[in-house]
Amino acid sequence: MVLSVTEKLYLHESLVSNPPARPDGRSADQFRPIEIFTDFLPTSNGSSKIVASDGTECIVSAKCKVVDHTLEEDLIEVDVDIAGHRDDSPLVQGTLSVLNRVLLSQIDRGSLRLTKKYSFKLYIDVLVLSSYSHPLTLISFAIYSALNSTLLPTLISSDDDLDVAELPTFHDYDLTKLTIKVPVLFTVAVCGKNVIVDPASSESDVANNGILVTWYDGKVTAPVRTLGLNEDYVSGITPQSLADGLKLIEDIAPKVVKALDS
Amino acid sequence: MNISDRRRILGPSNAKLLTFDKSGPVEIEPISSSSVPNSTSMYIENGLICNANGSSYLEVTGSTSEADRTLMLTSVYGPRPSRGAFNAKATLSVQFKEVTLEKIPAGELKELCNFLSNVFNAVINLERYPKSGIDVFLSLIHSSNGSQLYELESIISTCVNGITLALIDAGIEIFDTVSAGIYEKHIVAFVKNGTEIVGFWKGKDSASESEDILSIIEQCKLDYLKNRKAMVEYLVRCNDKEDHLQHEVTKQ
Numbered sequence: 001m002v003l004s005v006t007e008k009l010y011l012h013e014s015l016v017s018n019p020p021a022r023p024d025g026r027s028a029d030q031f032r033p034i035e036i037f038t039d040f041l042p043t044s045n046g047s048s049k050i051v052a053s054d055g056t057e058c059i060v061s062a063k064c065k066v067v068d069h070t071l072e073e074d075l076i077e078v079d080v081d082i083a084g085h086r087d088d089s090p091l092v093q094g095t096l097s098v099l100n101r102v103l104l105s106q107i108d109r110g111s112l113r114l115t116k117k118y119s120f121k122l123y124i125d126v127l128v129l130s131s132y133s134h135p136l137t138l139i140s141f142a143i144y145s146a147l148n149s150t151l152l153p154t155l156i157s158s159d160d161d162l163d164v165a166e167l168p169t170f171h172d173y174d175l176t177k178l179t180i181k182v183p184v185l186f187t188v189a190v191c192g193k194n195v196i197v198d199p200a201s202s203e204s205d206v207a208n209n210g211i212l213v214t215w216y217d218g219k220v221t222a223p224v225r226t227l228g229l230n231e232d233y234v235s236g237i238t239p240q241s242l243a244d245g246l247k248l249i250e251d252i253a254p255k256v257v258k259a260l261d262s
Numbered sequence: 263m264n265i266s267d268r269r270r271i272l273g274p275s276n277a278k279l280l281t282f283d284k285s286g287p288v289e290i291e292p293i294s295s296s297s298v299p300n301s302t303s304m305y306i307e308n309g310l311i312c313n314a315n316g317s318s319y320l321e322v323t324g325s326t327s328e329a330d331r332t333l334m335l336t337s338v339y340g341p342r343p344s345r346g347a348f349n350a351k352a353t354l355s356v357q358f359k360e361v362t363l364e365k366i367p368a369g370e371l372k373e374l375c376n377f378l379s380n381v382f383n384a385v386i387n388l389e390r391y392p393k394s395g396i397d398v399f400l401s402l403i404h405s406s407n408g409s410q411l412y413e414l415e416s417i418i419s420t421c422v423n424g425i426t427l428a429l430i431d432a433g434i435e436i437f438d439t440v441s442a443g444i445y446e447k448h449i450v451a452f453v454k455n456g457t458e459i460v461g462f463w464k465g466k467d468s469a470s471e472s473e474d475i476l477s478i479i480e481q482c483k484l485d486y487l488k489n490r491k492a493m494v495e496y497l498v499r500c501n502d503k504e505d506h507l508q509h510e511v512t513k514q
Contacts, residue, residue, distance in 0.1 A: 093372035094369075097373050100369065235458075235460075236459055237460075239476055
């Protein structure tokens with residue numbers, strides 16, 4: 001929805017006020033209700049679909065392939081497609097690059113290890129069917145739930161194949177659950193002195209700046225950085241706001257992860 | 263001097279020009295802070311590209327060893343008229359290119375460009391240039407860092423400083439001299455004497471994980487103040503030299 005200049009100004013004023021008055025009545029640390037469905041794609045190893053209350057919808061599918069990890073450096077490959085955006089648009093390219101980098105740098109390669117020579121390589125395909133706000137948080141939630149519901153074929157051959165070369169063989173129907181720690185990305189909007197989590201599209205339009213925070217293994221990790229949510233209201237933020245943003249994520253991230261796990 | 267200029271009122275023909283006492287031409291030396299160990303040094307040269315509205319060339323030597331260098335050429339074109347729909351404010355675009363060896367993945371460059379345009383959207387007075395576009399082109403000539411192929415951190419901070427200098431050279435109105443400071447893989451772009459942050463980038467995990475974010479920002483601020491001082495000193499010297507040259511011309 002396109003807001004007029006006056007509407008935006010009104011919204012900005014209310015978000016800057018103390019406490020922030022958000023248009024949907026949420027408190028600063030409250031997420032929009034989301035619905036997650038997992039394991040609904042029969043042809044992929046793990047899948048999830050996430051629907052936010054504003055109609056943002058995202059589907060993630062994870063497929064695996066056995067590769068020689070001495071030759072294949074990257075064991076995870078992400079592909080992002082956002083409806084209504086060209087593949088070479090800054091949003092798609094930026095999202096793709098962040099996700100690839102976060103997953104490759106944070107996820108433990110050992111958890112995908114099959115034998116001494118072979119590993120699983122995960123192909124994660126992200127399809128954003130409709131997006132009304134910055135889709136990164138929802139995509140990362142969807143990837144989190146997809147990877148945590150991923151089932152991989154069970155290995156029945158020996159896991160030591162250095163002396164006697166052999167190709168890994170798998171059980172006909174038994175599957176093993178993938179146990180992996182997955183990073184979650186959060187977007188925080190800064191409006192004046194206030195920091196609000198999970199900004200809706202109207203809030204993104206009037207935010208002074210955005211912060212991207214990564215949460216992995218119980219702490220805030222890299223990448224953390226400022227994120228332009230709009231072009232009209234973007235301005236500098238105080239160091240305190242940045243610290244507040246990180247503090248907010250430290251407070252709520254464990255609860256979010258717990259909710260995603262349940 | 264004896265040809266009388268009839269287009270201007272020059273006063274009596276036997277009048278003598280006022281002469282000011284001024285020392286010789288001001289030498290512009292590379293600004294470096296090499297006296298302080300473990301600090302970066304910077305060489306600045308503005309206006310090298312003549313067909314751009316403004317340009318800057320930056321050579322930054324890294325803090326760890328002399329071999330770590332980042333060479334960056336920035337050019338700014340604009341504000342130039344943009345066709346099509348009416349825009350109440352200028353649109354900013356940032357393009358990054360490695361002119362020698364291409365070492366950085368394309369996606370990372372896109373992220374970097376997004377980040378930089380976000381930083382400068384907050385700093386350039388875009389309302390002043392309606393219906394126009396400002397294009398920034400960054401050419402990375404060289405970047406080396408010991409074992410790594412490239413060091414994104416020093417490239418980002420050089421980009422921020424380079425764009426600021428090029429914008430000043432182009433005469434595009436900015437709210438403040440934005441400059442970046444690095445500390446332990448954290449880059450912070452500050453304005454307003456370090457009281458406001460326009461860009462924060464932490465790409466990799468660093469050793470100082472336990473350190474408080476505010477103290478990290480404080481460390482970056484020290485680096486920012488040093489960089490900004492070097493930039494402002496260079497601009498002031500350039501200005502002095504121009505004044506001097508102008509004075510020489512009027513004397514003849």
